[in-house]
Amino acid sequence: MSVVLAVCEQRDGVLRKVSREVVTGARRVADGLTGTVEALVLAAAPVKGTEELARFGADKIVTLTSAAFSRYAPEGFVQAIAARVKSGGYRVVLFAASATGKDLAPRVAARLGAGLAQDVTDLGVEGGALVATRPVYAGKALAKVKLTAQPGLVSLRPNVFTPVERPHPGTPETASVAVTAGRVVVKEIKPAPAGALDVAEATIVISGGRGLREPANFKLLEDLAAAFGGKAAVGASRAVVDAGWRAHADQVGQTGKTISPSLYFAVGISGAIQHLAGMRTSKVIVAINKDKDAPIFKVADYGIVGDLFEIVPKLTDEIKKLHG
Amino acid sequence: MKIAVCIKRVPDSETRVKIASDGKSLDEAGVKFVLNPYDEFAVEEALQRKEKAGTGEVAIYCLGSAASQETIRTALAMGADRGVLLQTDRVPADGFEVAKALAAELKGGAWDLILFGKMAIDDYNHQVGPMVAELLDLPCVTAVAHLALEGRTGVAEREIEGGVEVVEFPLPAVITADKGLNEPRYPALKGIMAAKKKPLDVKLVSLGAGGLELLGMAPPAERKEGKIVGEGAAAVPALLTLLREEAKVL
Numbered sequence: 044m045s046v047v048l049a050v051c052e053q054r055d056g057v058l059r060k061v062s063r064e065v066v067t068g069a070r071r072v073a074d075g076l077t078g079t080v081e082a083l084v085l086a087a088a089p090v091k092g093t094e095e096l097a098r099f100g101a102d103k104i105v106t107l108t109s110a111a112f113s114r115y116a117p118e119g120f121v122q123a124i125a126a127r128v129k130s131g132g133y134r135v136v137l138f139a140a141s142a143t144g145k146d147l148a149p150r151v152a153a154r155l156g157a158g159l160a161q162d163v164t165d166l167g168v169e170g171g172a173l174v175a176t177r178p179v180y181a182g183k184a185l186a187k188v189k190l191t192a193q194p195g196l197v198s199l200r201p202n203v204f205t206p207v208e209r210p211h212p213g214t215p216e217t218a219s220v221a222v223t224a225g226r227v228v229v230k231e232i233k234p235a236p237a238g239a240l241d242v243a244e245a246t247i248v249i250s251g252g253r254g255l256r257e258p259a260n261f262k263l264l265e266d267l268a269a270a271f272g273g274k275a276a277v278g279a280s281r282a283v284v285d286a287g288w289r290a291h292a293d294q295v296g297q298t299g300k301t302i303s304p305s306l307y308f309a310v311g312i313s314g315a316i317q318h319l320a321g322m323r324t325s326k327v328i329v330a331i332n333k334d335k336d337a338p339i340f341k342v343a344d345y346g347i348v349g350d351l352f353e354i355v356p357k358l359t360d361e362i363k364k365l366h367g
Numbered sequence: 368m369k370i371a372v373c374i375k376r377v378p379d380s381e382t383r384v385k386i387a388s389d390g391k392s393l394d395e396a397g398v399k400f401v402l403n404p405y406d407e408f409a410v411e412e413a414l415q416r417k418e419k420a421g422t423g424e425v426a427i428y429c430l431g432s433a434a435s436q437e438t439i440r441t442a443l444a445m446g447a448d449r450g451v452l453l454q455t456d457r458v459p460a461d462g463f464e465v466a467k468a469l470a471a472e473l474k475g476g477a478w479d480l481i482l483f484g485k486m487a488i489d490d491y492n493h494q495v496g497p498m499v500a501e502l503l504d505l506p507c508v509t510a511v512a513h514l515a516l517e518g519r520t521g522v523a524e525r526e527i528e529g530g531v532e533v534v535e536f537p538l539p540a541v542i543t544a545d546k547g548l549n550e551p552r553y554p555a556l557k558g559i560m561a562a563k564k565k566p567l568d569v570k571l572v573s574l575g576a577g578g579l580e581l582l583g584m585a586p587p588a589e590r591k592e593g594k595i596v597g598e599g600a601a602a603v604p605a606l607l608t609l610l611r612e613e614a615k616v617l
Binding site for chain 1: 378380381382383384386393404405460461462463466488489490491492493494495496497498500501502506507508509510512522524525526527528529530531532533534535536537545546547576577578579580581582583584585586587590591593594595596597598599600602603604606607609610611614616617
């Protein structure tokens with residue numbers, strides 16, 4: 044029997060939503076291999092919401108507990124996951140390509156002496172082999188790779204594997220594990236300012252560029268984001284991040300984040316190649332720019348040509364009405 | 368401070384990607400290659416740490432083709448002391464093979480820090496740094512945007528979804544650099560001249576294929592032709608109607 048291990052994520056005892064995506068991806072692979080899905084959660088104590096993973100296709104839901112796992116503990120996590128995989132039967136190990144997953148997956152791969160396809164946007168089984176698609180050059184090309192060794196390790200780009208309900212038994216199992224004390228210790232998590240969503244996780248992203256003229260004018264975009272009622276994040280082009288107007292965490296593009304929100308607004312952004320690379324997989328793109336020949340209009344589904352200082356406040360008002 | 372920095376030669380981020388006739392690689396004709404932007408932060412951090420300590424060494428390691436010598440010279444021009452090129456014509460798709468070659472070279476070097484960029488902007492692998500750490504059994508923090516060292520203890524900050532993780536670790540350690548860690552310097556003319564005389568060892572390496580086989584590369588799907596909804600604020604209601612009724616995203 045081929046078991047597909049879906050390494051899920053929790054924070055502060057609550058299952059993170061990206062776990063549904065990992066289990067959804069695992070179900071797809073397990074069906075291709077006529078195997079089963081084991082969802083794995085590492086935590087200090089049983090985690091709220093793990094039972095929902097059955098809905099997305101988990102045959103078994105395993106929680107491994109250790110006092111060291113109240114926060115992400117890289118060395119302890121590696122030890123526990125590698126030991127479980129080595130215990131046998133695991134054909135594929137899936138992670139989320141989140142901040143944690145991108146840190147954890149390579150360590151587990153090296154511990155197991157296995158290869159890793161990181162940050163994939165498509166995954167399937169072809170002729171019994173695991174085949175993954177990875178954006179390279181920030182998505183300017185897609186590389187298709189076959190995982191030739193076992194186990195095959197893959198991390199899935201967040202927001203790409205839409206959760207699909209595929210109910211399976213989801214038999215729960217909890218065990219405590221002993222891990223050696225790690226040298227790398229997460230001392231605290233400083234939360235982002237209240238209400239600020241991460242551009243990589245938001246379903247709506249509103250990015251601004253040089254067209255905003257000065258940092259204070261990002262208030263216009265923040266107001267628009269607020270009008271969407273907590274679903275939207277404010278992003279930025281490289282030019283304004285390099286100018287110090289916005290934090291690097293907000294940068295969308297090849298040297299920032301590559302994102303796939305449902306709705307992307309490019310406001311006062313001309314559309315340099317490196318920016319387009321970071322947002323072209325958005326489901327719907329809206330561009331607002333005064334230059335009708337700006338390259339951004341070539342990738343936008345909908346464009347408005349004109350003065351953003353008039354258009355954005357109007358948009359904010361209309362969205363407020365819609366949500367009011 | 369004895370510091371190793373692992374770097375990579377990559378196509379500039381403004382490159383228009385054209386796939387070569389083999390269907391598996393980048394057509395390099397007319398492509399400008401640069402030091403991977405995230406590696407610039409790693410080199411700068413190493414230089415600042417050495418300068419602060421007043422003593423030490425910054426050694427540059429690079430795995431790649433013969434042309435990577437030029438990339439190493441860029442890091443030497445910034446101020447690094449010496450370079451090592453692990454020369455190979457073929458870099459496999461499996462980052463673990465790269466990590467094994469680098470780890471074998473770095474092993475026993477008595478490094479205080481081994482620095483990487485958090486990822487290379489060509490293959491987006493995000494993995495060689497932490498894999499080298501694992502192979503050398505060193506503590507590792509990835510995607511670090513702020514780093515403080517006090518004696519043999521380090522405190523690093525890394526961005527996570529919705530916050531910043533504050534991570535404590537002992538030296539020696541492996542750190543991968545995110546943007547924001549520092550402001551990389553431009554090589555000055557004096558540095559560029561001095562770099563030409565700095566030692567650069569070239570060692571031929573041969574890497575295994577590893578566990579990933581590259582089947583092919585393809586351009587991303589073209590987005591369908593969009594439309595200009597209108598001009599100015601008057602076009603906003605029409606835009607909202609389209610977003611709601613046609614795109615169904617509102």
